[in-house]
Amino acid sequence: AQSVTQLDSHVSVSEGTPVLLRCNYSSSYSPSLFWYVQHPNKGLQLLLKYTSAATLVKGINGFEAEFKKSETSFHLTKPSAHMSDAAEYFCVVSDPRGYNKLIFGAGTRLAVHP
Amino acid sequence: GAGVSQSPSNKVTEKGKDVELRCDPISGHTALYWYRQSLGQGLEFLIYFQGNSAPDKSGLPSDRFSAERTGGSVSTLTIQRTQQEDSAVYLCASSSSTGGTGELFFGEGSRLTVL
Numbered sequence: 170a171q172s173v174t175q176l177d178s179h180v181s182v183s184e185g186t187p188v189l190l191r192c193n194y195s196s197s198y199s200p201s202l203f204w205y206v207q208h209p210n211k212g213l214q215l216l217l218k219y220t221s222a223a224t225l226v227k228g229i230n231g232f233e234a235e236f237k238k239s240e241t242s243f244h245l246t247k248p249s250a251h252m253s254d255a256a257e258y259f260c261v262v263s264d265p266r267g268y269n270k271l272i273f274g275a276g277t278r279l280a281v282h283p
Numbered sequence: 284g285a286g287v288s289q290s291p292s293n294k295v296t297e298k299g300k301d302v303e304l305r306c307d308p309i310s311g312h313t314a315l316y317w318y319r320q321s322l323g324q325g326l327e328f329l330i331y332f333q334g335n336s337a338p339d340k341s342g343l344p345s346d347r348f349s350a351e352r353t354g355g356s357v358s359t360l361t362i363q364r365t366q367q368e369d370s371a372v373y374l375c376a377s378s379s380s381t382g383g384t385g386e387l388f389f390g391e392g393s394r395l396t397v398l
Contacts, residue, residue, distance in 0.1 A: 203386075212287070212389040213326075213374070259325060270339070271387060273318075273326040 171196045171262045175274035183282050188232075188247040190277045192260030195241065202243045203261040203271065204234055213259065219243065230254070255281045285309075287390035289375050295396045296365055304360045304393045308377030315358050316378075316387065317350060321371040329373075332358065365397045 176191040194200060204216040217228025224236040230253075234245045243260060260274040288307040296302050308315050317329040328342040332352040343349070347365075352358040362369055372394045376387040 210391070212391045213376075213387075214389075215386045218386065270328060270331060271316075271326075272328070275325040 171200060171272045173260050173262045173272055173274040175258075175260050175277050177277050178275065179278045179280070181280040181282065182250045184252055185249050188245070188250045188254065188279065190245040190258050190260075190279065192243045192245065192274060193241050194243060194260070194262045196262055201263040202234075202236060203263070204228065204232070204243075204245050205259045205261055205273075207257045207259065207276075209256070216245070216258075250279075250281045252281050252283065255279055287375055287377055287388050289373075289390035289393050291393055292391065293394045293396075295398065297398050298367060299364055301361065301363045302365055302395060304362075304373050304375075304395070306358045306360070306375030306377075306390060308356065308358070308375070309379075309388055310356075312377035312379050312388070313355065314378040314380065314385075315352055316376045317358070317360050318374045318376065319371045320374055320392070326374065329360070362395075365395075367397045370395055370397045 172195045174193045182188055199221055202219040205213045206216050207213045216232050217226045217234055219226045219236045227233045232247045234243050236243050257276045257278050259276050261271045263271050290305045294302055313334045315332040318326040319329055320326050330343055330350045331339040347363045350360045372392040374389055374392045376389045378385045378387050
């Protein structure tokens with residue numbers, strides 16, 4: 170069975186500093202992994218996805234994530250935070266053997282301070 | 284419309300009443316999902332529809348919950364005899380992919396409050 174753990178429920182950074190949102194997964198098979206973002210009162214939007222191609226995945230708005238099988242991690246990073254990055258971020262795992270049933274982590278709320 | 288549309292955006296009901304939540308997916312998307320997002324928690328999978336196949340209902344929390352998808356398009360999630368613990372945001376998503384690698388497109392959700 171698949172599961173995903175987001176290690177921080179809240180992260181606070183200053184504008185212009187790096188962002189690190191941590192995610193560990195558990196999967197019996199080579200998983201597909203995603204990061205979704207949810208801005209206040211908005212629907213979820215896909216940031217990036219890993220599907221067994223390059224282990225370093227680049228997404229929208231300058232975000233990227235690295236798949237590390239040995240550490241079962243898929244941490245999300247951004248070199249320089251912007252105020253507009255403040256949102257809830259979800260790490261997601263999917264079993265590529267089957268249909269597109271996504272298992273969501275509990276979410277990390279990112280706050281960006283001026 | 285261009286995106287997934289959900290209605291109502293907000294619903295307040297009294298305990299014991301039935302509610303219906305509607306989802307209109309992106310045109311041409313064969314896959315449709317319902318998720319529930321409770322305060323401070325991640326998204327909980329409820330049900331999945333794919334074309335004319337039997338839906339995966341494994342995430343429905345009780346027999347008070349049901350969903351249907353008519354004509355392979357619009358879906359309705361029905362909650363009977365609502366309870367206070369049913370209060371949450373109900374999210375619908377659609378996808379053009381049948382595999383585990385595709386992107387889901389989410390609506391903005393229906394916020395249900397049970398008094």
